[in-house]
Amino acid sequence: xxxxxxxxxxxxxxxxxxxxxxxxxxxxxxxxxxxxxxxxxxxxxxxxxxxxxxxxxxxxxxxxxxxxxxxxxxxxxxxxxxxxxxxxxxxxxxxxxxxxxxxxxxxxxxxx
Amino acid sequence: xxxxxxxxxxxxxxxxxxxxxxxxxxxxxxxxxxxxxxxxxxxxxxxxxxxxxxxxxxxxxxxxxxxxxxxxxxxxxxxxxxxxxxxxxxxxxxxxxxxxxxxxxxxxxxxxxxxxxxxxxxxxxxxxxxxxxxxxxxxxxxxxxxxxxxxxxxxxxxxxxxxxxxxxxxxxxxxxxxxxxxxxxxxxxxxxxxxxxxxxxxxxxxxxxxxxxxxxxxxxxxxxxxxxxxxxx
Numbered sequence: 001x002x003x004x005x006x007x008x009x010x011x012x013x014x015x016x017x018x019x020x021x022x023x024x025x026x027x028x029x030x031x032x033x034x035x036x037x038x039x040x041x042x043x044x045x046x047x048x049x050x051x052x053x054x055x056x057x058x059x060x061x062x063x064x065x066x067x068x069x070x071x072x073x074x075x076x077x078x079x080x081x082x083x084x085x086x087x088x089x090x091x092x093x094x095x096x097x098x099x100x101x102x103x104x105x106x107x108x109x110x111x112x
Numbered sequence: 113x114x115x116x117x118x119x120x121x122x123x124x125x126x127x128x129x130x131x132x133x134x135x136x137x138x139x140x141x142x143x144x145x146x147x148x149x150x151x152x153x154x155x156x157x158x159x160x161x162x163x164x165x166x167x168x169x170x171x172x173x174x175x176x177x178x179x180x181x182x183x184x185x186x187x188x189x190x191x192x193x194x195x196x197x198x199x200x201x202x203x204x205x206x207x208x209x210x211x212x213x214x215x216x217x218x219x220x221x222x223x224x225x226x227x228x229x230x231x232x233x234x235x236x237x238x239x240x241x242x243x244x245x246x247x248x249x250x251x252x253x254x255x256x257x258x259x260x261x262x263x264x265x266x267x268x269x270x271x272x273x274x275x276x277x278x279x280x281x282x283x284x285x286x287x288x289x290x291x292x293x294x295x296x297x298x299x300x301x302x303x304x305x306x307x308x309x310x311x312x313x314x315x316x317x318x319x320x321x322x323x324x325x326x327x328x329x330x331x332x333x334x335x336x337x338x339x340x341x342x343x344x345x
Contacts, residue, residue, distance in 0.1 A: 006305040007340050072314075075307065076271045 004068065013068045016061035023058040046109040059102040063095045070095075113140055114196035115153065117160065120207050128207070132196070133157070146193065147174055147185040161210035169324060172259030176211045177203060182261035184324045202264035204273065218260050221277045224309070225285040230296035246292035253287035253332060255325050256280065262319035262329050268312040276312035277304075279319035279329035285310075286332035289339055301340050310336060 004012065036042035045051055070091045078084045113135045120128035133153045140149075147164055154160045162185070164174040169187035177200040178188055190197075205213035231240065263269045263278035277285070285304060288294050304310040310333065319329040 005307045006311050007337070007344065009307065010311050010337070011341065071307075076268065076312070 004064075004071075009068050009071075013065055016065040019061045020058065020065060023054060023061075026054075043109065043112060046106075047112060049110065052106050052110050056103065056106055059099060059106075063099050067092065067095055113137070113149070113190070115149070116196045116198045117153075117211070118200040118207075119160075119210055121159070121209060130198075140190065142191070144190045145186055146178060146188040146190055146197070149190050149197075150185055150199075161208075161212050163212055170257060172257035175202060175259040175261045175264070175324075177201065177264075182265045182322045184259060184261070187324060202260060204270035205260075205264055213264075215260055217273050218263055218278070218280065221263075221273075221281040222258065222284060224277055224303075225281040225288075226296070226300065226303075227281075227284040227288065229288065229291065229294055230299075231293055232295060240293045242292055249290040249292070250287060252327055253283060253290060256283050256287075256327055257325060259324065261322045261324055265318040265322045266313075267316055267318070268314060272308065272312055275308035277309050279313075279333065282310060282313070282336065283327065283329040283332045286336050289336060297339075298343070301336070301343060304336060305340060 030045075036045060046055075071088065074084055074087050074091070078087055115133040115135065116130045117133055118128055119125075119131045133156065135149050135152055139152055145167075147167060150160075150162055150164075154162075162174060162176065164186060165171040166173070167186045169184050172184065174185040175182060176185055178185065179193055179198050182202060185199075199211060201207050201211045201213045205215065205218070208214050258280060260280060262283075263280045266279055268276050269278040282304075285300060289297055289300050294300075313330075313333050315330060315334075317330045320327075320331070323329065
């Protein structure tokens, strides 16, 4: 917990927010100004190593950001220690699963 | 003028209730403060309990929730209040009786901020000097009268009063972190760097909105975060 506590968590939440914001602007720009014409173009874009790397970082940033935010909400509102541990464990498990799923998609797109 | 006042006597009541009071118009004078009205209402019903002392916004005794906003009765002009004036004790604090709350936890958190100067250097003959610029850093921090209006208005303090220090204690922490004569800055910052004491603040800023002395605990908390960041870089 010490790793993601106090100032470090607070700072990380802000840095990840900046990266998430920049990635979203880039993604939105791509869909507005150069949308993929067919599935093959879309696959080529997603499979590009740079896109894959930036997106993997985006997923990581999103998961860290979500974890800190969820943890804050739980710390504020959920007070019984057992319930708090259960809610935090389920949240962490769900976020890790989401991360693995996103990683699986990105690797498959990179290989195709 | 009509009043609706929170009443609770632990010796006779199981639940609190709101009681209506009427202050006759001939007793309402221009320039009157809410505390003056409360003192007149107490003449009608002397069982009405509230704290007050200096009556000039210096001692910080008569903090209460006035029409939904925390403030000091002695410096709240009656003319600015919409009738019926609803008075409740500070939200989130245990009620001892009527408008009187138990501020024990508030003082415990104040103590955790270590609100005293730490300086182990040999004492100079006359005084520990400070440049006017360094002294200016304490403006907006030292004026706090510890009335508790800010902490009692802070949702983070309502949720975790035992772990989050609250805006009043953090303003004091900032006051000693900023003090050029204090030698315990690193210790103070390290103490605050956990998930609870400082970082439960979500910049809701109710503290700044209600402070009867016009101070800005929210900015003081941001300043602590900034100092912490600079130290860690």
